[in-house]
Amino acid sequence: MNPVRASLIRLRALLGKEFRQLLRDPRMRFFMVVPPLFQLMAFGYAASFDVRHAEIAVVDQAQTPATRALRAAVAATGRFTLHYFPAMAPAATALDRGEIRAILHFAPDFETKQTAQIIADGSDSNSAQMITGQLSQTLQQSARLSAGIEPPVHIEDRAWFNENLDDRPYFIPGIIATIVVITTVILTAMTVVRERELGTLERLLVTPVARLEFLVAKMAAVASVGLFDVILISVIAVAWFDVPFRGNGIGLLAGSLLFLMSSLGIGLLISSYAETQQQAMLLAFFVIMPMVVLSGFAFPIRNMPAVVQWLTWLDPLRYYLVVIRDVFLKGSGIGAHGFEYGMMALLGTAALVLSLARVK
């Protein structure tokens, strides 16, 4: 028989097997749907750097018309819930207990010194920064307004792509990247190691099957799980969380396929080092965690030390994330991100070549 035709017949048989096993396994169906939904809920509702309804203590020992006007201005932002305390001591206790996140203090000598004090809970540095920033900005503006002073320069700020600077449109597209990397790296590693553990892999290799045919079928099955998750999360992000989708689906799909080359390669590489499924799982987490941290998913890369920033160049997730955020928020298209697509293709090829060489 023609060797190419024989190879295609084998590949078709293997693909049938992989997809049957995939769809038949209840744990697999769970793994495909529940973790993505869970992450969506976690990041859609729980994780947010935004300051909304921050509990603030107000200690107004001056009680002048000016302080009342300032208090009213803070209340009017709608971002803070104000609690009035007669003295500093009980307010400090509330801060200790974590019941409030900051204290706004007008001392009895406010009239003469014209100084208001903000004390924030620095144990949560991120929100402390946001709260002090917003409070002081509000106070400044209100003070200027009541004094009738025009600021020398008018600053008009606009945020493009995410007009209200919400965290959701920033985080939710990123979930696609984290879910795809977690699902596909773990799945690739686990299914290959599982077949080795059960002896089914060795049994396959007594047949005329080539290792590459076996791996291609496996990777095709895992890649389709990854693409399924991309589509699932995108639909929910747009339909439920009102995240915009300004680019095109082709760009997202192309980016996902290029990224899958890396994650499948990494999964395969892990499978070549792990002897049991538990080892594979553990190794996968060791690899995935730094990939996510270095990707810029939660922590901006430009804030990292220079050496760490160089490391992020090797993280395919970094480029995937840029592509995904662009497709959702900016829509500037594939052309604007040729570098990212190119890097993913490069890293993906390297990962595949390396892993295929090792799996022999």
Added chain:
Amino acid sequence: MSDAAAPLILAEDLTRRFGDFTAVDHIHVAVQPGEVFGLLGANGAGKTTAIRMLCGMLPPTTGRIQVADVDMVRHARRARGQIGYVAQRFSLYGDLTVLENLSLQAGLYGLTGARRHERLEEALRLLNLREHRAVMAGALPLGYKQRLGLAAALLHEPRVLFLDEPTSGVDPMARQRFWELIYDLADSGIGILVTTHYMDEALFCDRLALMQAGRVVAEGTPDELLRRPLPTPILELDSPDAVRFERLAHTWPEVREVIPHAGQLRIRLRAGTEPAALRARVDAVAVEQRLTVTALRPAAPELEDVFVAVLEENEV
């Protein structure tokens, strides 16, 4: 088809080392078409390593393997289309049905269309799996799993069949049917290599090789092996007091081993001991303890006796 003189499996100087450990040590195997060749030995003697090399799953450290006229070391993939393999452990997919497993194998061997359908039906019929085609393989009883393993190995009509402890854990009836099938396959001209540690199964083989510590220490047809002179004679004691004799015999200096066997005792003497010495001992004890001896005669050697003797010779 090759002419009958050329062996279907030929391994010369086959050696496999794992680090310092030599699992298989310069063995020579030749299996003719239509022959059932048995590889015997205890666990760890090197049988499974040997069969894995012969199937092309494990490259040999040194040596030459030719299976169905193909060089297994250099062209393993070409040879694989000619061989069928049944693993010791069930190694098809438990989460696929019987038919799905067989279809997968059919695809892997490039079977398509009418021939594929024909071969699948034939395999299901041959191994009595027709009513079980829609059952998940993982849910099958062990004997059925073994049959499925054999069905999968026969789909592509291989010229050579490798069976690694195919009947371990299978009930005696199923084992017998399994062997009947093996004979039918051999009659059709297939060369069969089987590993086992069941002595009764070893007798079913046309030729046997006994492995110990990676080497073949005895080889021949079962008859040839049974005719080998034993350095340690075996006597058969027939007595209504066999149970008491058994307890006593353990303490006699002439005796190496006592094996109760169908109401009689098989008594193996130490090397160099004359059967007459035991006869005298038995008579004296019988009188002293008022035990009855119906008969004490030299026993026909069994394969196990031969192997125990060979293994002991080699241990010295």
